[in-house]
Structure formats: structure tokens, C-alpha cells
Amino acid sequence: MQLARDRTRDLVSRCFVDVLGHRVSAIYAPNVVNTMRGKWKASKEYTPIDTETARLWGEYMSGASMLSSFFKGEERVAMRLHTKKLDGYVESMSVGEVRGYMHEIVDPGATDVFEVNKVLYGATAPYKTVLAASGNATQDWQTFYDLSEQTPTLVKLETTATNDDAVVCCGVTIQEMPNATVPLLDRRDLFDQSVMMDVVQAEGMLVYLSSLFPEVNLTKEHVKRVPVDYYCRCNKEKFVQKLFSVPPSDLSSLANEGGVLLSCSYCNEGYFVTAPELEQVLLEKLQQQP
Template sequence: MQQRLSPNETNPAGLAFSTGPMNSDRLIQGMAEGGDFRIIAAQTTNTVETARQLLDLAPVATDALGRALTGSLLLARLLDKNVKHQYVTLRFEGNGPLGVIIAEANVAGSARGFVANPVPQDVGLDVSRAIGRGLLTVVRGTPPAGKPYTSQITLEGGGVAQDLTRYLAGSEQIASAVLLGVLNRRDGVAAAGGIVVQGFPHASPESIDRIERRIREAPPLSTLLDKMRIEDVVATVFHGCQYKQIDSSFNVPLSYSCSCSRERALAPLALFSPDELREMIDQGGSEVVCQFCGRKYRFSGEDLLALHANPDA
């Protein structure tokens, strides 16, 4: 039994998993090779564990969504063009048993996600086969104004980190490497996080060589994350590459949080036909469940009647 990292608050052993500043989820930033490389890294253990609990995810679904959530948080920061409200949405539509997976994050450090089939029958699948082959759609935008920027690449079954690396190289013209890891234990997520390395055009061939070798030789990220905090994980992976972390006052706290509201939950109901609305009203109302956080919004017959009377509201 691995009780040390139990998310169960009634378990006194769970105290070891304190949520103090050093254990809180956070995004850190740094440079390597004298400024030839930018490095962004995230510790997302609590964020992924929250997703697992809210969405009742099986381990392979936790692994897949955890990587996607971590990736979306890293990309939201990496692709930041000084826009305060930028968000990034990753939509994986593969032919694997998990079905559609959505991970969404903003530059302020909030993330939320969704897995169409959170408990696949074959529990022994690895992440890439559980997602399968298909399409990855990446949307980034800045609500409420600004047209979202959308691009698509094929999912080739190599895993979330590889897909995101290909997306960055193709659609964003960014030479990068993405490393992601989630470590599941019987009672929850023991560790999760990721690193994205961006090479600048002025990087020397020697420094590219050193960084590539360090990435190739790095042990699986989840095993490092299990043993040390994210600052030390990055320093370990890039030892000998003049890695320097930017002042921790630039860290971004990360969390799983959903932006749903009663108003937003009601809006899609306006799309039902008057007959369908009438039927819901006759049945005494309707309930809408948020697919990202499981929150339930209950609408009475009167709420729906108002919608019925004023369909443009």
C-alpha cells in the first residue's frame, strides 16, 4: 500500500503531502547554454490528481489527460505574446478507447480537462495506444476579443509529448523538445510534470548537441518527479548545460479550475427547439452537468420558461 501520497484527507498519512509553497503546483522558467535555450517546466501533481478525482479517471486516462493538461499549461506560457488572457486548448481525437480528450489552460496557470471515456475496458494500455491515431487540434486565443488561432496535426501514436513537439515545429516554427510524465499509484497521482525546451535561432551547434544529448539520456520524467521537486528535476536533466532558473518571483502557481457558471450552463439550452424545451418544462426542469468539473446546474421549469418565452436571451 502506498499511503504516503494519498489524496484522502481523512488519511493521516496524507499529511506528508503538504500543499506548502514547495509542494504546490507551479511553473518555473529558466535559460540554458548562455541564453541559447529557454526552458519552461511545470510541476502539476495536484492539478492532475484533482482532475483524476473530479472526472473519475482510470489510471491510463489520468496518464493521458495529465500529460495533456501539463502540455497545455506549458504551451500557454511558451506561446504567450504578452496577452494576459491567452488560453490554449488541445483537442485529441484519436481512434483509441479513451475517445476525445480536451485539455485547456491559460497563461495565468488555470487548467481544466475532459476525457470522453474515462474508464476504458483494457486497463493495460499505454497512453499512446489509449489515445490512438487521429487528429490533434490546437486552439489559442484571447477572449473575449481576438480571433482564435487554430491548427491541426495528425496524431501518429508516438505519445502526447511527441505530438506537441511536432505541433511546435510545424505550426509555430519553434524548435523544441517536450518532456512529460505522470506517475500513478494505486491511490492516486504520485507525481506529474513536464518540461519544454525552446531552442533560439542563434543557438550554436555545440550547445544544440549538448542539450539534445541531455534530453536523450534523461531518465523518464515521472521517476525524477517522484524523487525531487521540479527545480531539481530540470537542473538534473540539464546538468552541464549552464542551466539557470529565472528568479522564483516569476513562478506561476498552477491549479485545476473550471470557469463554468450558471449562465454558461444555461446558454446551450437555448438551442433546443420550443417543443423540446416544452417537454423539459413539463418534466419539471433540467439539469446540466459540466463536463470539465462535474458541477451540476439545476434549472427549474420557470428558468426554462423564461428561455422559452425569450429565445434570444
């Protein structure tokens, strides 16, 4: 029964393999990509997201979600992929919230870039890493860990599409901690040869993780699981507040037109601001002027 429920839930599973000195984050997500795709389906600015593009976003999203799972509270990862053909964004918080997009573009002069920003408590600015993008999510995330984190890390990312084009994501990230008793790279062959998606869907994430550490008796008590949801904290109030930066003449014109529809650039949620609401913003803005 538990396995049946897990097949329909988006979860990040995290554990420490203490006896070896490794920490692990894994994700199985059958819904997040499809929610993202549905959010952007009605966009008038961008074409509908095809299955291959959605799968690619899902793989980058999985990498970001696993990285953010190593953080705490509302610390987050903000990831950008920009190439000559794609513009993608993922923002993932350690509490399991994800938002973002992947748009097809035409930018022949662009430099292909993979950018990762870690937004952490106590830091005055995000920790930014900018790398040349390969367009392969596993390769780009592996390069990020190799060059930026400088901590021995292994990354595997997979997606599959069902008969109705729904996208399912799966991934695992393993890091060697400073007190490791066994070098992580000694496990590379076992890691590379492991069959992730099929095992996770058939037997569950715990069985797959156990196959990577056969010398350790992993149980569900070792694994902390966090639900993952496509969720954006945008709301109408925030958009109305932004209207205070609009010149009075423009606010007046928008009010005369009957209102304005504003859309979130992260999740495409739309908010209609009515003429009376615009007039109220204009009135308050004029009252604030010296």
C-alpha cells in the same frame, strides 16, 4: 520547508537561460489529473477514467500547460486527441487554468488525430495544427514543435501513480531562441539521459533544471512560477442563457417535467434549472418575438 510545500502544489516554472539563448517551461502537477478524474467520476455517459487513461491525459495536459505558459494573459491552448479508443481534450490558459477530459470510446472508423489550437490576442482565428496522433504524448508534442513551430525544441513528459492510484505529472519543454549562442540539439544527450520525476520529487524543480544547464548558475530568482488549477469558467447563468435557443415547446415540456439538469461538456459540472426558471426563460423568449 519550501520543497515540502512544492511537492503538494501544481506549478509551472518558466525561465530564460539568457546566456545560452534558451527559454524553458517545466511543470510539476500532483493534483490536476486527480481533480479531473474526480470531476468525471459521477458521469452517467462515460465510464470511470482508469489510471492509465488518466496518466495519458496528464502527459498531454502537461504539454499544453507548458506551451500556454509561453503566452500572455488569457491566451490559451485548446488541444484535442481523438483515436479509435480515446477522445481527449485539454484547454490550458497562460494564467494557469486547465480543464478537460479523457474518455474511452469505440470508434473503429476514426482517424487518429492530434490537434492543437493556439488562441492568441489579435488573431482573427485560432492557429490550428492537425497531426496524426501516435498515442504517445511526448512524441506527439515533439512532432508538433518540429513541424508546426519550426523552432528547435526538446520535450520530456512523465507521469507516475502512487499506491492509491493518484497520478503525478512532470514535464519540461526547452526552446532555442533566435539569438541562441549554443545549439539546443547539442544538449539532447544530456536531456534524454536526465532523470526528471525522481529528481523533482526528491530535490525540487530548480535542481533538475540546473542539471540540464550545468554551465549556468540558475537560482530561484531566475524562475517565474505560476500555480496550475483544474478550473472551468462555466456557471449556471451561462447555461440559462443557452436555453433561449431552445424552441418554446421544448422549454414548456421541460418545465412541466419539473426542471432539467445540464452538464458542462468540459468539466462535467452539473446545473439544475428549475421549472420556474424555465418558465421565466420561456416568458422572456416569447416577449422577444415580433
